[in-house]
Amino acid sequence: MVIRSRRVFLPDGERPADVLVRDGRIERIAAHGSVTGPGSVTGSVTGSVADPGRPVTDLGDVTLLPGLVDTHVHVNEPGRTEWEGFATATRAAAAGGVTTVVDMPLNSVPPTTTLAGLEVKRKTAEGQAWVDLGFWGGAVPGNLADLEPLHRAGVFGFKSFLAPSGVDEFPHLEPADLEAALAEQARLGALAIIHAEDPAVLAAAPQQPGVHYRDFLASRPDGAETAAVVRLLDAARRTGARVHVLHVSSAAVLPLLRQARADGVEVTAETCPHYLTLAAEYVPDGDTAFKCCPPIRDEANREALWEALAAGEFAAVVSDHSPSTPDLKLLPGRGGSGDFAAAWGGIASLQLGLPAVWTEARRRGHTLADLVGWMSAGPARLVGLDGRKGAIAPGHDADLVAFDPDGEFAVHPAELHHRNPVTPYAGRTLTGVVRTTWLRGRVVDVTGEPFGVQLTRP
Structure with missing residues (x-):
């Protein structure tokens, strides 16, 4: 063709x-x-x-872009499929121009922290993916011996938390555990991807439950991110591990990352559409669809993230798609309390990342070429798929997106393909419409049969 x-x-x-x-x-x-x-x-x-x-x-x-690569997606199947499953998540991905997804190792039961857990994931996903699909492993206390088998099986790296993850089956790493995990990953040549918030800073922050977003924001201060990044970078210096800081929400960590790179530390970082497009000042009381950890911060912080993105300081912009059932979000319109402290933290935006970022990017004078670098080429490079994904180039998979950059649409949650109709973009008008998605040269029809394949680390 x-x-x-x-x-x-x-x-x-x-x-x-x-x-x-x-x-x-x-x-x-x-x-x-x-x-x-x-x-x-x-x-x-x-x-x-x-x-x-x-x-x-x-x-x-109509523009032709390479398919997006989203390396930060929580599918949650098996175990919490009612939150999100492979079929619904990958349909949403395809509808949003995403042709490659890498699934996070937690929120499913079992988590992807053992070879057996990975095999359960792979078997469950068979025949359910409308896009190509890879998997992260997890590094948690007590699974040091599992890292090499998972690495040999082709996971793209290992995720760890430095603060409680929110689910009991995926505990966070204390300092000694982090040191040991990074040393083992350095030996393997694996990529360590880290949720960086410091539990001591979080414990000392004011904890005021209720419907006011400002109270939730105060409970997850910038200092939680900076303290955790300092600890991570110190451990990376000692072990020689290659580390990647997930979902940077606070611009305060950027000088730390710059200095570490200047010192020769192999460290990259990502940010997410919600940190680039939303701001704390405009979160309505009780609208817990906006809750995520680390949190959406203020406008000044958002603009600093855009400046860093324009300067090439982020390796990727990825969704951190982390949905749950509406009852766990405690949404007032669905009978919930609207309590930000008690609601599940996670943004559902897999289908909307491309138009959400484009809406803000074009307003700032950025081009679609910039967007391709942030959301396609960059994440493909991060996970070593840049010889196959992330570019319209001879020899690459024909993962392509017909994208109308001038089209507009209003977001109606019930029309989205992810499992539960909750998103902070509800009611917003976004610019940029995905007209067609091709996966390896075939049009993806989300009402037809899926033909995504499972990927392993090259």
């Missing part, structure tokens, strides 16, 4: 092009219009300088 657009986003820039696909991979990039076909609709090719007989899809001025 051939997909044509006047706006194709290639690694060397945007230009008109024909993208030739064979056997699920991008065969080559040809000049725009070099494959002749019946106009701007899909049909049989009557003649071509490249390969007669190929069907052509002409997108006109």
